[in-house]
Amino acid sequence: MTQAAVHRPLIVGDLDDPHVQAVRVALTARGARPVILDLESVMTAGLSISDDRMVLRIDGESLDLAERRGGWLRRMHRAPWGLGIETGSVEALELGTWHSAFTWMLDGEGISWVTSPQTLRRAEGKLEQWKAARRLGIDYPRTLVTSSAEDVQAEFHDDVIVKPLGSGQFLQGGEVKTVYAEKMAPGDPRLSNLREAPFIVQELVDAQRHLRVVTVGDQVWVAALTTSSADPADWRRTVANHVAFVEAPDAIPCVATGATAIADELALGYSSQDWVQTPEGRTVLLDVNPSGQWLFLPDAIGLGVAGALADRIMVK
Template sequence: MAPADWQRGVVIESIEAAEKTAWLSLLTAVLRTCGVGWLTGIDPLVTAENKLVQHTVARRLGIATPATVVTNDITTVQDAVGFDIVVKPLGPGHFFDRDEPYTVFAAAVRADDALLEALAGAPFLVQQRVVARSHLRVVTVREQVWGAALDATHQPLDWRAAPVEHRSFSVAALSAEVARGALAMAEALDLGYSSQDWAVADDGAYLLDVNPAGQWLFLPEEVAAPVSAAVAAWLSGP
């Protein structure tokens, strides 16, 4: 709803903070009350950004997701998800420190790693590690679904950490399970558009993340073009 650096350097409870909050309040009021139809409304979009909401909805729908816990207690981690785990941010994965930008990627660790002592600083998602054979980016627009795949062999756990891989996806024929699951998640979260991350392992496919406003133009033209056309068709519809 605002530029990425909109609040950067703003002191909480300062005059500048009050002014910018007022502008955002005006904007969100317009979005909610001006009578314009949205492919995805602001309220479902904000709700669906929460990964714990996504996880809860997926479990209700019977969609496979990695075992997940949010805790600052290592013993709880070991009991809930085992020792081979993945840690990822529950909140924003981007921040600035002394004007240097940082991205927090998902990281694979052991549940007895001393690194986990830092979990008390901020809530993180701790999940059972899924050993992926391939990564899927699944895009939905209303009742339509497309998919692209990335070979997970010799890839980092989080493929976003390797910039070259952003252009290495190929068109994928989605299984009925994944296609139905992706559309069911989008419907349950009231998302007219979604960009979802799935992992295909030896024991099946797992939903990892739902991006209510995720990117799609980095995908192969055979996927990116029809997604763009579907969004344009909705915008130009009656």
Template structure:
């Protein structure tokens, strides 16, 4: 059993953790750093009688060569196409190279008729925050009232309906770099002065949500049919009250094991069913009166710190799903039952 891991060379310790778990269970993990492609990795996709084998060879690691016909599952973790290309490369040629690298790898993934965590189509669909919130409500989860807009008037009118205040966030994760320093865009609470001057909104839409009182913030990681929950008291950490990630490093050892009420856990699994995901990292708030409010799910969300503290066995669970030793969600059926492409 061979698991192909799609990632990049700067990914964190979770790759080694899952790879080790796969090895303990009798499988092989092959790491494909997409930033090494095309310069430091060789990919040959053969199609048709006599065309030869389809192979992947890593030049930047000791992985060696992989016969793609031996792949039994894929873990789609991260991509960074073309990051290793020479800085001196002509921008137009660089853009073309990155696009061709992306199309080539995605073609390989589409041609591999094996279980994937998760299929690229499912990841892209599930990454849409508006879709997540709509489906979460449909399956019975509590969600905050939300407005995404670039209209100042609409934003102010929405804020006026939120008695506990309003927060602003972006639909995508990114950072702004000034003088070489990274400034991550976090969720922010808006005051009267912010709502009075929203001229920049016409240049970039934002997402506004009613502010939810917090007793604990939960990180819920779903792997197949298993649900792992951890929580933190972000309100006890100065600077983390609105977004715990602002003090993420300082809080890394304060996470504790937690559990969801049975009805909420059922709703979470139904959400994953509808999104077609076997893996997801969910952010959920627990209010002082015991409500559980779903915020979002990241199809490729981080989990490594939860294995350190409080010690959740997420890597082991991922390895079991990838190797078929634990139940998998049925989202793969459409991919597995499509006409197979021979790789030999």
């Protein structure tokens, strides 16, 4: 790896993303000059692929992705990208072509990633996470993926959590909407909508504390949010919760051990995971976010994670 590549690591993400900025600051403090780009910026500046070069033109300079360097993939593109585009239109064809070319470049051998793009795409799959947890013996909610309301009633007798299997975002009236996890009874009439697309249906786990567990390699940070039965099933729906997590060094050790185990099983150099702790002491893994957020956690965790990511990028 050349000195130029060592000092020009790649961050794929939106320059305005505070997580991107946090890692940029940490890299700069270590003497690096990271290149930050995403699909939107590449579409503006252009690219070229030849037998021995993969060149992006960013801010007036050429960046050859065939030259080895460390990299971190935060987000391939911004949330609204491609939403609302008519299938089969010329614009859809153009966007698909840009996406294919950029994805192919990132999948090349030149970049040594914190987590490779191929691994990231696979690990984002909820079915993959479910099966990985089962392989490892990690406590995971009883789960059904179905398009049948009748199957929900046959499988569950108590309240369940229903959440999307695929993307949780869509465009409505020009505004990006989020599909949150919803608590429902097995006989809820809304479950008839499952026939439109399969959803994940899980047992409702009584959460006394929500745990956000962040891993970078074998390093682990745990923060906790105490909730009550009156709170929404998805803690994100309460604005105050986004600043209410506290460091939790007393978290049950098996949470940290389980978090690193599943991150390793999914080959994730970084992960942001959601666990819950029940009043009875049961600890349950709910979700693995291969490129999720961490800056809403206490400052010490935020700085620690950004620094650990920068160190991992620099040694790649």
